[in-house]
Amino acid sequence: MSASAWLEQLRDNGYRITAARRAVVETVQTATRALTPIEVYGLARKKDRALGLVTVYRTLEKLEELHLIQRVHQPMGCQAFISAGHGHQHLLLCQGCGQVEFFEGDDLDALMRSIAKKTGYQIKEHWLQLFGLCANCRA
Amino acid sequence: MSASAWLEQLRDNGYRITAARRAVVETVQTATRALTPIEVYGLARKKDRALGLVTVYRTLEKLEELHLIQRVHQPMGCQAFISAGHGHQHLLLCQGCGQVEFFEGDDLDALMRSIAKKTGYQIKEHWLQLFGLCANCRA
């Protein structure tokens, strides 16, 4: 999808097209790595000198709302902790009560190998988190 | 593992056992949901009134280093963005250059169903991120 398609999406959802939004959209749309708000600010200001950081935050908010961008989670990025499971385990979180459960996920090895083959990556780590409702919160 | 086993681990790694650490360890070790530093602070202060928030940060740091706790990622918790892929896709990140790739991972459906059955959870969402080295950065 092109930058102008993103701008159309914004307009179609009742948002106005401005120089600031153009600069942010052009920056984020073409990026091949995840960018933080401050990085977007730094890059987008090359296109619109007057751009403010606040506008970057606000524009990213709207782009996420329209599913044009998505969050990327950094290993050290989230500050919430739970006592660790034994060995390599994955997390299952209840969206109702916050309860955390662990489960084994060694079924993933085959997937890893296939991805490695397809993409040429050497895969070092993986992360899997599931979200849902525990038996209690479903009732 | 018990709170005293965690304290032993700390001592065995050259750290001292203090009232502050005891309070933090007892709080985190028994938690069944992910806690932020401020939440730990609030709870642990019931056990040690004099506890400071800084010490909570420092203790969590050590517990993570010893793999006694692990991070839990919250949906809105990380501030880094990439233009979204089409449909439901997963991320593969290069630890060398930061490059992001997407891949399909519908092979997960079977795993989801099996986890749902085992745990009694109704699974709503899932998240998979892989980390590794891209073909370029391997060379």
Next chain:
DNA sequence: TCTTTATTGAAAAACATTTTCAATAATTAT
């Protein structure tokens, strides 16, 4: 018990994010 040295909490500093607000610019109606 004494000595050494890691650990502490408070305060300050550094950073990141959100809110407020008057000025401005994009769209809509005329």
Next chain:
DNA sequence: ATAATTATTGAAAATGTTTTTCAATAAAGA
């Protein structure tokens, strides 16, 4: 085209989080 309406803007202030600094304290070893 132009005027009227109203979303959007950037700056500043406010808020919140995390890190650093430092002198006082307390844990562990002699």
